[in-house]
Amino acid sequence: MAETMRRNFDVLVVGAGPAGLAAATSAARVGAKVGVVDDNPAVGGQIWRGEVSKATSDASNWAAKLHSLGVEVICGAQIVHHDIASRVLFAETRFALLEIRFSKLILATGARERLLPFPGWTLPNVMAAGGLQAMVKSGLPISGKRVVVAGSGPLLLAVAAYLRAHGAKVLAICEQASWNSLASFASGLLSHPGKLRQALILQRQLLGIPFWTNSWPVRALGREALERIIISRNGTQREISCDYLACGFHLVPNVELASLLGCALEGGCVRVDDAQQTSVAGVFCAGEPTGIGGLELALIEGQIAGIAAAGKSERLRELRGRRRKAQQFARRLEKAFKLRPELKTLPDSGTIVCRCEDVTHARLARHSSWRDAKNQTRCGMGPCQGRICGPATQFLFDWDPGSVRPPLFPTRVESLASVSYIAPAEHSQLTGERQ
Amino acid sequence: MPDQVQLRVDGKAVTVPAGATVAVAVALAAGFCRRSITGEPRGPVCGMGICFECRVMINGEPHCRSCQILAEANMDVRTNG
Numbered sequence: 055m056a057e058t059m060r061r062n063f064d065v066l067v068v069g070a071g072p073a074g075l076a077a078a079t080s081a082a083r084v085g086a087k088v089g090v091v092d093d094n095p096a097v098g099g100q101i102w103r104g105e106v107s108k109a110t111s112d113a114s115n116w117a118a119k120l121h122s123l124g125v126e127v128i129c130g131a132q133i134v135h136h137d138i139a140s141r142v143l144f145a146e147t148r149f150a151l152l153e154i155r156f157s158k159l160i161l162a163t164g165a166r167e168r169l170l171p172f173p174g175w176t177l178p179n180v181m182a183a184g185g186l187q188a189m190v191k192s193g194l195p196i197s198g199k200r201v202v203v204a205g206s207g208p209l210l211l212a213v214a215a216y217l218r219a220h221g222a223k224v225l226a227i228c229e230q231a232s233w234n235s236l237a238s239f240a241s242g243l244l245s246h247p248g249k250l251r252q253a254l255i256l257q258r259q260l261l262g263i264p265f266w267t268n269s270w271p272v273r274a275l276g277r278e279a280l281e282r283i284i285i286s287r288n289g290t291q292r293e294i295s296c297d298y299l300a301c302g303f304h305l306v307p308n309v310e311l312a313s314l315l316g317c318a319l320e321g322g323c324v325r326v327d328d329a330q331q332t333s334v335a336g337v338f339c340a341g342e343p344t345g346i347g348g349l350e351l352a353l354i355e356g357q358i359a360g361i362a363a364a365g366k367s368e369r370l371r372e373l374r375g376r377r378r379k380a381q382q383f384a385r386r387l388e389k390a391f392k393l394r395p396e397l398k399t400l401p402d403s404g405t406i407v408c409r410c411e412d413v414t415h416a417r418l419a420r421h422s423s424w425r426d427a428k429n430q431t432r433c434g435m436g437p438c439q440g441r442i443c444g445p446a447t448q449f450l451f452d453w454d455p456g457s458v459r460p461p462l463f464p465t466r467v468e469s470l471a472s473v474s475y476i477a478p479a480e481h482s483q484l485t486g487e488r489q
Numbered sequence: 490m491p492d493q494v495q496l497r498v499d500g501k502a503v504t505v506p507a508g509a510t511v512a513v514a515v516a517l518a519a520g521f522c523r524r525s526i527t528g529e530p531r532g533p534v535c536g537m538g539i540c541f542e543c544r545v546m547i548n549g550e551p552h553c554r555s556c557q558i559l560a561e562a563n564m565d566v567r568t569n570g
Binding site: 093094095100148166167169176178179180181184185186187189193194278279308409410437 | 553557
């Protein structure tokens with residue numbers, strides 16, 4: 055039987071990416087006892103994965119502040135359940151169950167890539183764009199490997215630059231958006247000097263790599279792993295041999311925990327007030343879950359949430375001004391990388407859409423809603439619990455995501471048995487779905 | 490701390506840099522992590538613990554997300570676990 059560890063904080067932060075680090079640091083600086091819990095092996099989130107250990111990076115600066123302020127960091131733990139009325143979250147590590155009590159909670163759960171199905175997308179070495187980058191940051195040798203980066207959004211450029219810097223042969227970057235929408239996005243960068251500077255640095259790093267707009271993968275081919283892909287570019291198809299396809303269609307916010315806690319959503323994002331507080335009193339949210347806005351906005355929102363959760367108000371006025379500016383950039387981002395409807399036609403009838411349960415497009419197309427599809431096909435009911443196929447079916451079929459139920463992630467039975475706070479009504483939900 | 494870690498994937502010895510995840514060791518040794526319920530080979534996709542495609546068995550413990558767990562010396566990793 056795994057042990058149960060107990061913790062108690064004034065402010066608990068879920069997620070140790072930029073928003074979470076900023077929130078935890080800001081709350082601790084004004085005197086709160088702060089804890090941070092994160093699913094990953096180290097702090098930094100996705101954008102700063104592997105950078106915390108570098109001597110002079112923004113990531114290491116934030117992490118150093120965190121440690122000097124005595125914030126307790128719990129990595130490798132995922133939140134699986136809650137009793138929000140009693141201000142408790144339950145987290146599971148590989149070896150233990152954690153019962154974490156708090157006065158105020160800050161959700162900084164980040165975002166994931168939107169993955170869209172096309173024939174062959176389930177082959178090994180077809181990965182999310184940031185997914186391949188994360189693997190390389192985690193030690194995967196990429197030198198000399200041929201990589202095509204595809205999908206949509208500014209992440210593609212950052213990934214291509216990173217892979218090239220680590221020796222990959224980046225054969226092309228395929229962006230589904232049109233040249234026109236990118237050109238108007240680029241001209242908008244003039245009012246964001248920091249972003250413009252980043253863009254110019256990226257442009258230099260990417261010199262010589264073909265950047266194709268109006269382009270997307272239509273098929274991945276290979277036997278036991280990826281061997282080549284077919285790209286549609288301006289309506290013409292071409293085949294490219296490659297070792298990896300790094301493919302993601304911009305980002306979707308991780309709102310599952312917020313949703314489970316009863317926080318109101320708006321347009322798929324967590325609704326927050328001027329102090330980053332959600333519709334649930336004492337629960338704050340910062341960074342990508344409130345709307346995809348990138349690193350700068352995440353840091354600002356995190357600071358606001360941290361200060362507000364600690365019950366202080368200093369610096370809030372200045373931070374709110376910066377937040378407004380950064381939010382303008384977020385709106386431009388959304389407009390520029392809007393997905394084109396042609397992408398809905400990529401899967402053929404046999405293309406698997408739900409990777410956990412191997413549910414094909416043809417089987418899903420017969421259903422009228424996400425709930426109906428789940429009931430009839432088990433789509434979205436495997437280990438990822440619809441985190442991958444949910445956003446995909448939302449795009450493909452306009453299905454609304456359903457309600458989120460505990461446990462939030464597949465959980466050991468012994469952990470569930472140890473969770474003594476679950477009201478009897480919720481026990482039936484726990485046992486109602488196969489894990 | 491040593492620079493390299495040696496572990497076994499499906500009984501085969503594989504060496505990875507210290508700090509590498511189990512997913513990296515599996516990619517080098519086996520090329521895929523698991524078979525899907527219809528038998529397709531699958532490897533890591535999201536790289537951040539969300540998609541569960543990189544599940545393997547580690548030291549007898551099934552359904553471990555190999556992208557979120559650091560490789561340790563003498564770990565016994567099984568694909569399709």
